[in-house]
Amino acid sequence: MEIRQMRYFVEICKYKSFTRAADACFISTQGISMAILRLENELNRQLFIRDKQGVALTPAAEFLLPRAQKMLALNDECQAYFATGATHQYVLPVAFAPGSIEEFAGDLVENFQAEHPEIEIKILEYCDTDCEHSLSSGEVEVGFCCGPISPNQFQSHLLAVSPHALIVHKSHPLARAESVCAENLRGLPLVMLRDTTKTYSVIRSGCQMAGFEPVVDTFVDNILTVYDLAQIQKAVGVSTMVLAGHLNRRELKAIPFSDPVFQLSVHFIKRKGASLSPAARLFEQAVIKKLKKQGVLRLPRREEAT
Numbered sequence: 001m002e003i004r005q006m007r008y009f010v011e012i013c014k015y016k017s018f019t020r021a022a023d024a025c026f027i028s029t030q031g032i033s034m035a036i037l038r039l040e041n042e043l044n045r046q047l048f049i050r051d052k053q054g055v056a057l058t059p060a061a062e063f064l065l066p067r068a069q070k071m072l073a074l075n076d077e078c079q080a081y082f083a084t085g086a087t088h089q090y091v092l093p094v095a096f097a098p099g100s101i102e103e104f105a106g107d108l109v110e111n112f113q114a115e116h117p118e119i120e121i122k123i124l125e126y127c128d129t130d131c132e133h134s135l136s137s138g139e140v141e142v143g144f145c146c147g148p149i150s151p152n153q154f155q156s157h158l159l160a161v162s163p164h165a166l167i168v169h170k171s172h173p174l175a176r177a178e179s180v181c182a183e184n185l186r187g188l189p190l191v192m193l194r195d196t197t198k199t200y201s202v203i204r205s206g207c208q209m210a211g212f213e214p215v216v217d218t219f220v221d222n223i224l225t226v227y228d229l230a231q232i233q234k235a236v237g238v239s240t241m242v243l244a245g246h247l248n249r250r251e252l253k254a255i256p257f258s259d260p261v262f263q264l265s266v267h268f269i270k271r272k273g274a275s276l277s278p279a280a281r282l283f284e285q286a287v288i289k290k291l292k293k294q295g296v297l298r299l300p301r302r303e304e305a306t
Contacts (some may be wrong), residue, residue, distance in 0.1 A: 003067040005039045006068040016055045029222045030098040084127040089118040092279040095134045095143030119279045120220040147200040147265035163256040167237030173298040179258040182210035189217035191229045192238040240264045
C-alpha cells in the first residue's frame with residue numbers, strides 16, 4: 001500500500017465519486033481508477049461498488065477508511081515535521097500519460113524523491129496526445145508516454161508492452177476464440193477510452209489497414225466503464241491484457257490480438273537532441289538504472305555509447 005493510494009481511496013470515500021475525487025487530487029479519472037485497481041489487487045478485496053446511484057463502500061472499504069485516515073494524518077504530521085526549514089532547490093515537471101505513474105513509475109518517483117530531496121517532482125498528467133505536446137512545446141523536459149512514439153521528434157526508452165485485448169462477456173460468440181485480429185472488429189460495436197488516446201489511434205489505424213473504420217458505440221473517460229459496459233453486454237470493450245489481468249472479472253474474457261500492431265507500449269521520452277537540465281538528467285539516469293536492473297532496457301547502439 002502506498003500513501004498516494006490511501007489518499008485517493010479516502011477522497012473517493014468522501015465524494016462517493018471517482019470523477020470528483022480525481023478532480024480533487026489533480027489526476028485523471030483513469031489514473032485514479034487504476035490506482036484503486038492496484039490497491040484492490042494488493043488487498044485481494046473489492047473496495048467500491050459502482051452503480052447508477054454512484055459509488056458505495058464495501059465492508060472492506062468501511063474497515064479500511066478510518067485506518068487510511070490515520071495513515072494519512074501520521075504521514076502529513078511527519079512531512080510537516082521534517083519539512084520545517086527545508087526547501088526544494090529545483091522543481092522538475094514530468095509529464096505522465098493516464099495510468100502510467102500507477103502502473104510503471106510510482107515507485108520510481110518515490111525512490112527518486114527520497115534520494116534527491118533537493119528536487120521536487122511535479123506530476124503533470126495529460127491525455128496521450130497532450131502528453132507528447134507538453135514535451136514538444138518545451139513545457140516539460142521528460143515524460144512517460146504511450147506509443148507509438150515518433151523517432152523524428154523524440155528519443156525514448158521502452159518501459160513496457162502489452163497486447164490490446166477485446167473484453168467480452170463469456171456468453172459472447174467471440175469468447176470461444178483464443179485470439180482476435182482486425183477482421184473480427186468489422187461491424188462490431190465497441191466501447192473504449194476517448195479518441196484522444198493512443199489506444200484509439202492504434203485500433204483505428206489497424207482497422208483502416210484492413211479496409212474499414214471501427215464502429216465505436218461509446219467513448220468513455222474511465223477504463224472501469226469499459227469493463228462495466230462489456231459486463232452488461234452493451235458493447236465489446238477494448239483494453240489491454242495487463243489491465244485485464246488486474247481486473248480479472250469472472251463474467252468476462254480478455255482475448256488478445258494476434259497482430260503485434262495492436263499493442264500498448266509505454267515509453268520514457270525526451271525531445272530529440274534536447275540538452276537536459278541537471279535535474280532532468282538525474283531523473284533520466286534513475287529511469288535507465290531501473291530498466292537495466294529489470295533487464296528490459298533496449299537502446300539503439302548510438303545511444304548506448306552516449
